Amino acid sequence: MPMSSSSLADLLASQLPNGLAVRARALLGTQAALERALPAALAGHVRVMQLENAALSLACDSGAVASRLRQQTEALMASLGKHGIVVTGVRISVKPELLARYAHPVEKAGLPAAALEGLAHLNAEIEDGPLKDALNHLLQHHRKG
Numbered sequence: 001m002p003m004s005s006s007s008l009a010d011l012l013a014s015q016l017p018n019g020l021a022v023r024a025r026a027l028l029g030t031q032a033a034l035e036r037a038l039p040a041a042l043a044g045h046v047r048v049m050q051l052e053n054a055a056l057s058l059a060c061d062s063g064a065v066a067s068r069l070r071q072q073t074e075a076l077m078a079s080l081g082k083h084g085i086v087v088t089g090v091r092i093s094v095k096p097e098l099l100a101r102y103a104h105p106v107e108k109a110g111l112p113a114a115a116l117e118g119l120a121h122l123n124a125e126i127e128d129g130p131l132k133d134a135l136n137h138l139l140q141h142h143r144k145g
Helices: 005-014 020-039 063-071 073-082 112-125 131-145
Strands: 047-051 055-060 089-094
Touching: 020 047, 020 063, 020 073, 063 073, 063 089, 073 089, 112 131
Parallel strands: 055 089
Antiparallel strands: 047 055
């Protein structure tokens, strides 16, 4: 079962000095409020780096996201204010390393030959219809490889 970000934060915070744990929780809360305040197209592409003296530092995963975010800073500050986070200024930087790392696709083993033979045998015995069409498609797909 995957661990939620809040339970992971609690686990990590229990191992940190108290002041650092409080600051980490505050940043997580600010990140959650930011995600709710951002337009859907920007959610997941912006990270809270720091909130100090009502100055919010954000990092974006691309220049395009940063540019769009800069155009919406006033609306963002107002929305964060509605969530109880006072922000009087926003500093936006680009950090491409925030992008998810590329993972090579996993090579999948095809259906075993015995399974394909069984499906072909079944396909030969059943009447025409949607099931036969689906089996034909499945068999053609697996025979290409």
